[in-house]
Amino acid sequence: MTEASNEKKPIPADKLVRVTFEPEGRTVEFEFGTLPYDHHGKPMSFLDVAENFDVFLDHACGGSCACTTCHVWVKQGEAGISEADDDELDRLDMAADQQLNSRLGCQAVITQPGSYVVEIPRWNRNYVSEGKPLTLAENK
Ligand code: FES
Numbered sequence: 001m002t003e004a005s006n007e008k009k010p011i012p013a014d015k016l017v018r019v020t021f022e023p024e025g026r027t028v029e030f031e032f033g034t035l036p037y038d039h040h041g042k043p044m045s046f047l048d049v050a051e052n053f054d055v056f057l058d059h060a061c062g063g064s065c066a067c068t069t070c071h072v073w074v075k076q077g078e079a080g081i082s083e084a085d086d087d088e089l090d091r092l093d094m095a096a097d098q099q100l101n102s103r104l105g106c107q108a109v110i111t112q113p114g115s116y117v118v119e120i121p122r123w124n125r126n127y128v129s130e131g132k133p134l135t136l137a138e139n140k
Contacts, residue, residue, distance in 0.1 A: 041106025
């Protein structure tokens, strides 16, 4: 797995998974079926991908479909994502800014190679800017 801008080994086109997280615009790429499970959400969920590449996607319940903090809007690649089950749909009903393309990042699983774009809603981004500690450069 590689950052899109720092590829070392080419990934076969028919096995390439490319996920862009907006609004940050961060794109990550990996070969389908090779991503190690990071134990956050379902394997190959957007949360799992985010955790593997250190992309911040909040997940207050740890990826067990018990909150809505991992809410994302799927902007591209919907056909390659698992269908939402009843538990996810019930939980999404409680999400702020719900749209037709809303999914829980911990439950929406990438099922095939392809390009995917998800946007993290503003309220979650606000949390990022307000709630996450800044990384300060060491001056020693
Ligand atoms: S992290 Fe809580 S529902 Fe996804």
